[in-house]
Amino acid sequence: MSALQTLTDAAAGNVGAIALLVPLLAPLIAAGVMALIPCHRVAATLNLLFSLLAFGAALVLLNDRPPGDMLLHLDDLNAALITLNTFVAFTSGLFSAGYIEHERQIGRIDPLTGRLHHVMYQALMFALNLAVLANNIALMWFGIELATLTAVMMVGIYRTPAALEAALKYFILGGVGVTLALFGTILIYFAAATDAKGGMEAMAWTALLIHADHFDPTLLNVAFIFLLLGYGTKAGLVPMHAWLPDAHAEGPTPITAVLSGLLINVSLYIILRFKMILTATPHTLPPGPLMISFGLVSVLFAALMLYRQRDIKRLFAYSSIEHMGIATLAFGIGGPLATFAGLLHMLMHSLTKSAIFFAVGHITQIKGTQQLAAIRGIGDSHPALGWGLAFAVLAIAGMPPFGVFMSEFLLINAAFAKTPALALLLIVGLLVALGALLLRLNEVVFSEGERIPGEVHQNNGLLRASRSLPLVTHLLLVLAAGLYLPGPLVAWFQHVAARLG
Amino acid sequence: MLGQSFPFDMAHMLAGGMVTVSFMLLFQDRLIALIWFLALHALALALALAWQAHRQAADDLYVAAALALVVKAILIPMGLRWLVRHLQIERTVEAVVGVGMAMLFGIGLVALSVMVMLPAATHSPLMWEDLSFALAVVMLGLLIMITRRNAMAQIIGLLSVDNGVTLAVVGIRGMPLVIDLGVACLLVAAMVVFAIYFKHIHQRFDSVDVHVLDRFRGEES
Numbered sequence: 001m002s003a004l005q006t007l008t009d010a011a012a013g014n015v016g017a018i019a020l021l022v023p024l025l026a027p028l029i030a031a032g033v034m035a036l037i038p039c040h041r042v043a044a045t046l047n048l049l050f051s052l053l054a055f056g057a058a059l060v061l062l063n064d065r066p067p068g069d070m071l072l073h074l075d076d077l078n079a080a081l082i083t084l085n086t087f088v089a090f091t092s093g094l095f096s097a098g099y100i101e102h103e104r105q106i107g108r109i110d111p112l113t114g115r116l117h118h119v120m121y122q123a124l125m126f127a128l129n130l131a132v133l134a135n136n137i138a139l140m141w142f143g144i145e146l147a148t149l150t151a152v153m154m155v156g157i158y159r160t161p162a163a164l165e166a167a168l169k170y171f172i173l174g175g176v177g178v179t180l181a182l183f184g185t186i187l188i189y190f191a192a193a194t195d196a197k198g199g200m201e202a203m204a205w206t207a208l209l210i211h212a213d214h215f216d217p218t219l220l221n222v223a224f225i226f227l228l229l230g231y232g233t234k235a236g237l238v239p240m241h242a243w244l245p246d247a248h249a250e251g252p253t254p255i256t257a258v259l260s261g262l263l264i265n266v267s268l269y270i271i272l273r274f275k276m277i278l279t280a281t282p283h284t285l286p287p288g289p290l291m292i293s294f295g296l297v298s299v300l301f302a303a304l305m306l307y308r309q310r311d312i313k314r315l316f317a318y319s320s321i322e323h324m325g326i327a328t329l330a331f332g333i334g335g336p337l338a339t340f341a342g343l344l345h346m347l348m349h350s351l352t353k354s355a356i357f358f359a360v361g362h363i364t365q366i367k368g369t370q371q372l373a374a375i376r377g378i379g380d381s382h383p384a385l386g387w388g389l390a391f392a393v394l395a396i397a398g399m400p401p402f403g404v405f406m407s408e409f410l411l412i413n414a415a416f417a418k419t420p421a422l423a424l425l426l427i428v429g430l431l432v433a434l435g436a437l438l439l440r441l442n443e444v445v446f447s448e449g450e451r452i453p454g455e456v457h458q459n460n461g462l463l464r465a466s467r468s469l470p471l472v473t474h475l476l477l478v479l480a481a482g483l484y485l486p487g488p489l490v491a492w493f494q495h496v497a498a499r500l501g
Numbered sequence: 502m503l504g505q506s507f508p509f510d511m512a513h514m515l516a517g518g519m520v521t522v523s524f525m526l527l528f529q530d531r532l533i534a535l536i537w538f539l540a541l542h543a544l545a546l547a548l549a550l551a552w553q554a555h556r557q558a559a560d561d562l563y564v565a566a567a568l569a570l571v572v573k574a575i576l577i578p579m580g581l582r583w584l585v586r587h588l589q590i591e592r593t594v595e596a597v598v599g600v601g602m603a604m605l606f607g608i609g610l611v612a613l614s615v616m617v618m619l620p621a622a623t624h625s626p627l628m629w630e631d632l633s634f635a636l637a638v639v640m641l642g643l644l645i646m647i648t649r650r651n652a653m654a655q656i657i658g659l660l661s662v663d664n665g666v667t668l669a670v671v672g673i674r675g676m677p678l679v680i681d682l683g684v685a686c687l688l689v690a691a692m693v694v695f696a697i698y699f700k701h702i703h704q705r706f707d708s709v710d711v712h713v714l715d716r717f718r719g720e721e722s
Contacts, residue, residue: 138680145687149694156698164702168652171695175659176646182684183639183666186673190628193673200677218620222636 016066022057023082026050027126034118043118044097051093055086070204073135076496081132081269084347088261088354089125091470095358096254098466102365113157124150131266136203140270141185144234147263148174155251166246173243181230187223191215205273212280220278221285227274234267236321238298248317253361256313260320261354265346268327279501291332298325299429306436311370315440316356322433323349330411338414339497345407348478352396352404355474359389377449386445388471395478397437398430403481508556515549516634523641526661527607528600532592536581539657543573546664553671561678568685577692584696588703594651603648610640631671638665
């Protein structure tokens with residue numbers, strides 16, 4: 001009923017209301033269209049056009065804020081995320097055009113699987129955008145569950161033993177995660193329905209936040225623990241992270257980029273939404289210490305695990321766990337500065353990590369392997385690609401002048417102000433991870449390697465662009481954010497951070 | 502401790518029945534029997550939902566009960582049974598810990614669930630009882646998952662967790678029906694995805710013991 005109202009509003013000429021539906025409808029329609037198109041080039045082009053449409057709508061939403069309803073809503077927090085989602089969806093779509101074309105040429109995937117890839121890609125985008133734009137807490141859950149299912153389909157797409165293992169593991173662990181999250185969601189509804197009126201209103205996040213001061217604190221505590229465990233599984237927090245490295249290593253690289261860049265981000269965003277409700281209710285357990293411990297354990301564990309990886313995609317998967325830990329830690333510390341740092345870190349990590357996977361995807365296609373031991377001297381044989389990877393890895397390791405440095409620096413400041421010991425542990429984690437990343441970077445890019453040209457031939461302009469454009473764009477954005485954050489952007493982040501508390 | 506009225510007793514019996522069946526799932530080591538118990542588990546859930554629907558005269562709970570009956574008690578067990586027969590999977594599954602140990606853990610988890618939910622008793626006794634049972638079923642389901650190595654047995658554990666989550670809905674008034682429908686649709690979709698992978702894995706490895714898969718991990722050990 002409310003969706004219908006949104007539609008009628010849209011018909012009345014409300015640009016914002018239309019723009020709110022486009023990030024959902026464009027991928028949904030695209031998924032249907034892709035199922036019918038056998039030609040890869042046409043499908044890849046359409047994939048890009050639909051992604052661009054969604055991105056355009058998200059840009060409109062940055063200025064024009066339509067009024068929300070019980071199902072969908074838009075505030076400063078998710079407006080930023082939907083822009084990020086649709087942007088990374090577009091660049092990853094561009095990257096996947098060339099990537100999938102090459103996989104087809106070498107016969108790793110057949111035409112039908114290629115088609116499945118495009119359908120699932122857009123379905124995944126629909127699910128993620130739904131989870132971000134949803135006001136209804138059950139709809140958020142629905143989006144994440146759908147995203148998990150489509151991602152499971154994509155992870156196992158190569159049908160190799162390892163890919164099947166990864167997909168099954170992801171399915172089972174992800175299943176536990178979403179079921180626990182559903183239990184938490186029902187408990188929240190329970191707390192709301194006993195006090196406020198039942199029905200859809202007790203599921204709308206905006207209404208929940210308003211009535212939060214009447215909720216039963218005990219019930220909310222139990223609910224938050226389940227939500228943190230459930231969505232924390234999706235966000236890859238240790239110890240619920242076991243699915244993440246396998247899924248990252250075995251799926252096609254465009255999907256790896258989307259998993260790392262978007263899916264884990266969106267899960268963390270949902271935890272944030274529930275944290276806001278918990279903080280608004282008096283006499284509840286403070287969510288901070290819980291999130292701090294999950295975050296810190298993730299950072300330290302992942303930083304140590306980085307040294308043990310022999311697969312290049314698993315290496316950067318563990319780095320994603322580390323960075324989700326950093327963001328969770330930041331939100332756990334709370335306060336305007338740390339929350340600002342956490343938000344910035346989510347954005348910067350998303351852009352940087354997907355850039356890394358664009359480079360890694362190219363490298364694994366050139367070398368024909370993901371084993372770190374077999375990837376040597378990229379800087380010699382492919383200088384541009386090597387430097388691209390080098391800059392991206394330096395950025396993710398937290399080197400200035402990139403954006404990740406900025407968010408980590410702010411976070412360390414905030415941590416020192418709160419508990420110096422916490423800041424020290426965080427610094428230890430960051431340094432350990434830095435060591436591992438530089439060690440591997442040195443081996444992969446700057447060591448002596450056999451000079452095989454091993455070029456991936458692509459004659460089409462679009463496909464050639466797909467090799468470099470996404471990587472360069474992401475790196476430039478991260479560099480720009482590190483050098484100078486525009487005033488309005490800072491004000492925006494501060495406003496969101498103040499609301500998040 | 503509650504009013505000794507018949508409706509309460511009935512609700513207790515059905516929810517308590519689910520906890521009992523969860524214990525049966527915990528020690529059962531034959532796949533076909535596990536699937537039967539899962540169907541029984543879902544049947545108890547459907548009855549519990551129907552009983553509440555009758556008590557509250559809530560039509561949407563009747564629909565939820567019907568959904569639980571058709572999807573969880575009939576369709577999914579039938580599908581799982583077909584998979585086991587069709588792929589000729591080994592019928593017995595080994596547990597990681599012994600029966601006695603698993604039972605002790607299970608009893609501990611039930612006690613924990615009651616204690617966790619105790620502070621929420623201030624609102625309404627029905628809600629408290631109901632949530633304790635639901636939490637107990639969820640915990641037992643997770644225990645079933647970690648004591649099994651067979652992928653099918655783990656999924657059965659997960660489905661029993663899902664039944665426990667649905668049991669929590671029993672005590673709530675006015676849970677929108679569309680939620681139940683959406684969850685049921687996703688459940689069916691998830692089971693289709695599972696069946697596809699299960700089939701592939703069985704054909705590739707000739708086993709569904711998840712430990713057989715371990716050597717494919719790209720990690721130094």
